[in-house]
Amino acid sequence: MAYSEKVLDHYENPRNVGAFSKEDEGVGTGMVGAPACGDVMKLQIKVGKDGVIEDAKFKTYGCGSAIASSSLVTEWVKGKTVEQALEIKNTQIAEELALPPVKIHCSILAEDAIKAAVADYKKKHEG
Amino acid sequence: MLKFPIYLDYSATTPVDPRVAQAMIPWLTEHFGNPASRSHAYGWEAEKAVEDAREQVAALVNADPKEIVWTSGATESNNLAIKGAAQFYKGKGKHIITVKTEHKAVLDTFRELERQGFEATYLDVQENGLIDLAAFRDALRPDTVLVSVMFVNNEVGVIQPIAEIGEICREKGITFHVDAAQATGKVDIDLQKLKVDLMSFSAHKTYGPKGIGALYVRRKPRARLEAQMHGGGHERGLRSGTLATHQIVGMGEAFRIAREEMKVENERVRMLRDRLLKGLQDIDATYVNGDLEQRVPHNLNISFAYVEGESMIMAVKDIAVSSGSACTSASLEPSYVLRALGRNDELAHSSIRFSIGRFTTEEEIDYTIDLMHKKIGKLRELSPLWEMVQEGVDLNTVQWAAH
Numbered sequence: 119m120a121y122s123e124k125v126l127d128h129y130e131n132p133r134n135v136g137a138f139s140k141e142d143e144g145v146g147t148g149m150v151g152a153p154a155c156g157d158v159m160k161l162q163i164k165v166g167k168d169g170v171i172e173d174a175k176f177k178t179y180g181c182g183s184a185i186a187s188s189s190l191v192t193e194w195v196k197g198k199t200v201e202q203a204l205e206i207k208n209t210q211i212a213e214e215l216a217l218p219p220v221k222i223h224c225s226i227l228a229e230d231a232i233k234a235a236v237a238d239y240k241k242k243h244e245g
Numbered sequence: 246m247l248k249f250p251i252y253l254d255y256s257a258t259t260p261v262d263p264r265v266a267q268a269m270i271p272w273l274t275e276h277f278g279n280p281a282s283r284s285h286a287y288g289w290e291a292e293k294a295v296e297d298a299r300e301q302v303a304a305l306v307n308a309d310p311k312e313i314v315w316t317s318g319a320t321e322s323n324n325l326a327i328k329g330a331a332q333f334y335k336g337k338g339k340h341i342i343t344v345k346t347e348h349k350a351v352l353d354t355f356r357e358l359e360r361q362g363f364e365a366t367y368l369d370v371q372e373n374g375l376i377d378l379a380a381f382r383d384a385l386r387p388d389t390v391l392v393s394v395m396f397v398n399n400e401v402g403v404i405q406p407i408a409e410i411g412e413i414c415r416e417k418g419i420t421f422h423v424d425a426a427q428a429t430g431k432v433d434i435d436l437q438k439l440k441v442d443l444m445s446f447s448a449h450k451t452y453g454p455k456g457i458g459a460l461y462v463r464r465k466p467r468a469r470l471e472a473q474m475h476g477g478g479h480e481r482g483l484r485s486g487t488l489a490t491h492q493i494v495g496m497g498e499a500f501r502i503a504r505e506e507m508k509v510e511n512e513r514v515r516m517l518r519d520r521l522l523k524g525l526q527d528i529d530a531t532y533v534n535g536d537l538e539q540r541v542p543h544n545l546n547i548s549f550a551y552v553e554g555e556s557m558i559m560a561v562k563d564i565a566v567s568s569g570s571a572c573t574s575a576s577l578e579p580s581y582v583l584r585a586l587g588r589n590d591e592l593a594h595s596s597i598r599f600s601i602g603r604f605t606t607e608e609e610i611d612y613t614i615d616l617m618h619k620k621i622g623k624l625r626e627l628s629p630l631w632e633m634v635q636e637g638v639d640l641n642t643v644q645w646a647a648h
Contacts, residue, residue, distance in 0.1 A: 129556070132627060149629065149646075151646065153590065153591035153594075153640065153645065155590075156590075157553065158629055158630060159629070160629035177627055177632055178627060178628070179629055179630045179631075180553050180556065181553055181554075181556050182556055182559045185556055
């Protein structure tokens, strides 16, 4: 698989690898994908009182593009409000990383991971 | 001095042995004659070279040179054997049997015969990759005309019970074809003893050139086939087309070397494989795929759980290996061979096939062991599955959001 420099960079030096405590009030956790499909992404966001994402962490089981896509979105969501984070589209991720067509599903998964993490955060803060 | 990437993919192809390359060269330039030219010395010398090579190929498998038909490789040999025999015997019956873990050159040929009206049975294998002889007997029907089973599996290296299957087929009068592409130079093949009617060979898996192979066609009792390639009537009408003298000379030389050196070579390869296995087994959650006893020493197929195959291949780019992962293939399915062994998708995705050969060194094996330890550790740090397992979660109980 011929990957772009950006994918290789994220793969070699993944940003924000790690985990927050799931129980933490300000943390939203999204886990998407399935081992049987060859990729599972876990994205966590840490949201401040002002609704701005202060920090993000990820762990990904998957191919190089899946790792790069999730690494990239941890960078992108930081400093955004949760609503702004939801505006990140898979096409932007795919474009930024110049993903080959067979790897577009990795960018879709990364978008789904953001949505899942935000949904988990919102669930904690409803009612 | 290590040369990178370290080549550990000998089951995909092998380098041409320098002795083989040397033997081939004169047949491209000086001795360029057509072996079918009967009217001059250029033709005569080429014909002699072809016949000498035929003897070398026959000698490796203890066959008569007259039983060897040149082809372009094992894929063509498999097509010729399977389609040729099935079509010859179609008046006798229309049932054919093979195994789920066969090479695509056999499976796709079976699919084609199904389109032509044959009925095919694809046998399951046991967890160790070997076929169950009782299940094989049960699959036989009165109208079974052909059985095709590979000698050595290309992905997991297991050796099928060819002698036993041959006995059963002969007793029932069923044509038995064996794809031996991965077996030459690795296991002893004695066609005086084995009751095999047709056997496919490839040169490039045994340090010969690509683009040349052979089909063994038994004379006593005579195996019957319909030709698939028509033309000048070469190879007793079974496979027309001008013979590629230089390729054939290369295959002959490669098989001569295999015959003379395989005993010593296999011991050395086994030592290297055992060293690699020992070095990798102390990584947590690793599983060897396929039987370790009924197996060629050249192959080690291991799944590293909770790490995905393609990312692992990227991480270990210092070594040239194959993976059972979907991401490394054109289709998005993980290895059908590992699936047939009962490995779940996740372990199939996380598998690596190391295949060792003539030019592998101890230093290369040690480098590989060290590299795998480092990279698997790094990827597991990155793996949410590994994290969950460390926390004591049983992954089988998790509801995944499949996509």
